[in-house]
Amino acid sequence: MSFVELRNLTKSYGSSLRALDRVTFDVEPGEWIAVMGPSGSGKTTLLNILGGLDRPSEGEIRIGGRDVARLSAQEMNRYRAEKVGFVFQQFHLIPYLTVVENVMLAQYFHSCADEQEATDALQQVGLGERLEFYPGQLSGGEQQRVCVARALINQPELILADEPTGNLDEVNEALILGLLAELQRKGNTIIMVTHDPEVGRLADRRIELHHGRLREVSFFPLHEEELFDNLLKRVWILQEDSTERELELRQLPELRENRATLALMSEGGWISSDQTTLTLTEKGCRRASEIIRRHRLAERLFHDTFGLPEELLDANACKIDHTLSAEVTEKICTFLHHPLTCPHGAPIPRGACCANVQ
Numbered sequence: 001m002s003f004v005e006l007r008n009l010t011k012s013y014g015s016s017l018r019a020l021d022r023v024t025f026d027v028e029p030g031e032w033i034a035v036m037g038p039s040g041s042g043k044t045t046l047l048n049i050l051g052g053l054d055r056p057s058e059g060e061i062r063i064g065g066r067d068v069a070r071l072s073a074q075e076m077n078r079y080r081a082e083k084v085g086f087v088f089q090q091f092h093l094i095p096y097l098t099v100v101e102n103v104m105l106a107q108y109f110h111s112c113a114d115e116q117e118a119t120d121a122l123q124q125v126g127l128g129e130r131l132e133f134y135p136g137q138l139s140g141g142e143q144q145r146v147c148v149a150r151a152l153i154n155q156p157e158l159i160l161a162d163e164p165t166g167n168l169d170e171v172n173e174a175l176i177l178g179l180l181a182e183l184q185r186k187g188n189t190i191i192m193v194t195h196d197p198e199v200g201r202l203a204d205r206r207i208e209l210h211h212g213r214l215r216e217v218s219f220f221p222l223h224e225e226e227l228f229d230n231l232l233k234r235v236w237i238l239q240e241d242s243t244e245r246e247l248e249l250r251q252l253p254e255l256r257e258n259r260a261t262l263a264l265m266s267e268g269g270w271i272s273s274d275q276t277t278l279t280l281t282e283k284g285c286r287r288a289s290e291i292i293r294r295h296r297l298a299e300r301l302f303h304d305t306f307g308l309p310e311e312l313l314d315a316n317a318c319k320i321d322h323t324l325s326a327e328v329t330e331k332i333c334t335f336l337h338h339p340l341t342c343p344h345g346a347p348i349p350r351g352a353c354c355a356n357v358q
């Protein structure tokens, strides 16, 4: 049984408009789903039904085994307060309550308002210093972080986010996406509406709505991890060719195109970046040198051992470099007698197995 099960979910307004038209899909626990589609395609309607803010006209909806469409009004309130965390595009903070009070309000339905818990949640989103501020005194990005803290407070099973970065600039978008990524790593299930393909790409799976119909469930051809490594490789190689540690972002068009990944790299401390420049951090250097090492060793193996022609080396090495384990990499390096360069003459970063080799 899946965590979320939708079967022929339909929401009609009047006799002719179907905001959702027989939508069927499953979500596994811990998945991050992006719901995409043009304006008016039913995304918000779907999210509201998932969150118990609205009821379907027809069809089945089960979440964690619960038949959500058939809950009584009181059970629905409870479900919403205890099991779901909402993050909206409009922040919906109460202007005359402080930040910490706004978060505590979400606990109210949970019957125990615990200031310490609210404070902890705000610290998690980096707002520990802003507890007594009012929403009006915060930037948009900070207000959205309060909303994330508020969504987390009851340890919800399901996080529903409707265009959570729609009103934010790139820096704050990065922060919020970083927080969502962290929540997923902790095991939360996330369903996020976005019209931005770059933001949607961060999810495990993308669901597209079109006139209320589920049009397409596409898996991403390139896994985020792989893209991440490829971008790190690019940065490393540019750095090899340059005398500066700091690179100009405009030298890296692929990074700007993949700005969601750029955001995650920056959030995770692999790179430090402002609007125009980018530097690999120590942690980023370590990961980049490992992936470059795997890549160039793979090229050596394909070239020296399998006799693959030079023009095919790079593409073939790319196919396997992100999957080689540390053990296999050491074995390849040892097998090849710890080569110093790839077949194109670029240096291969040294590994642990090279320590005693002259």
Ligand code: ADP
Binding pocket: 013, 017, 018, 019, 037, 038, 039, 040, 041, 042, 043, 044, 045, 046
């Ligand atoms: P999206 O979030 O993808 O932009 P919505 O889910 O908000 O789309 O809306 C889907 C369709 O349902 C739209 O045509 C919208 O006008 C209609 N709709 C949404 N809510 C209502 C409502 N309460 N009454 C009538 N029509 C509505």
Ligand code: MG
Binding pocket: 043, 044, 045
């Ligand atoms: Mg909407």
